[in-house]
C-alpha cells in the first residue's frame with residue numbers, strides 16, 4: 001500500500017493582494033498600511049514611552065500629565081506588489097487633521113520622520129472635541145486642507161468603549177472628514 005502525502009501549498013500571495021489605503025502620488029499608485037504603536041506621555045516636558053496602545057483620545061478636561069500622545073507608523077508599497085516591498089516616497093508627509101461639527105478644521109502639533117522604510121508620526125495629542133480626527137498626506141511644506149489628500153479617519157480609540165467608538169465613527173461619517181472626497185474609504 002502506498003501512502004501519498006498531500007502537501008497543501010499556500011495560494012500565491014497575489015490572491016490576497018490588498019490595499020488598506022490607496023494614495024496616488026505624482027501619478028503613481030501606492031498602498032499604505034498603518035500600524036498603531038504604544039503612545040507617549042510627557043514627563044517634565046519630555047516624551048516617554050507608555051504601554052498604552054494608540055490611538056488614545058485625550059479626554060476633555062484631562063490634566064496634561066495624563067495625556068497619552070499617539071504614535072503610529074505607515075508602510076508603503078506599489079499598488080499590486082504582492083510582496084509589499086517597502087517604498088520610501090520622497091517628501092511625503094502625513095499629518096493629523098480635525099474636521100469639526102461647526103465647520104472649522106485644523107491641524108495639531110506632531111512629529112514626523114522616515115525610519116527604516118516606514119514613516120513614523122508621533123507626539124500627537126488627539127484631543128476630544130466635537131469633531132473627527134483624520135490623517136491626511138501632502139508633499140508641500142505646510143499642512144493645509146487644500147494642499148493635502150485624505151488618508152484615513154482615526155477610529156477605534158483604545159481608551160474608549162466599543163460603544164463610544166462606534167458613536168464616534170458614525171459622527172465622523174456625518175462630519176465628512178474626507179474633505180473634498182466626501183469621506184469615502186478605500187476598501188479594495
Ligand SMILES: [Cu+2]
Pocket residue numbers: 098099100106129130131
Ligand atoms: Cu477641533
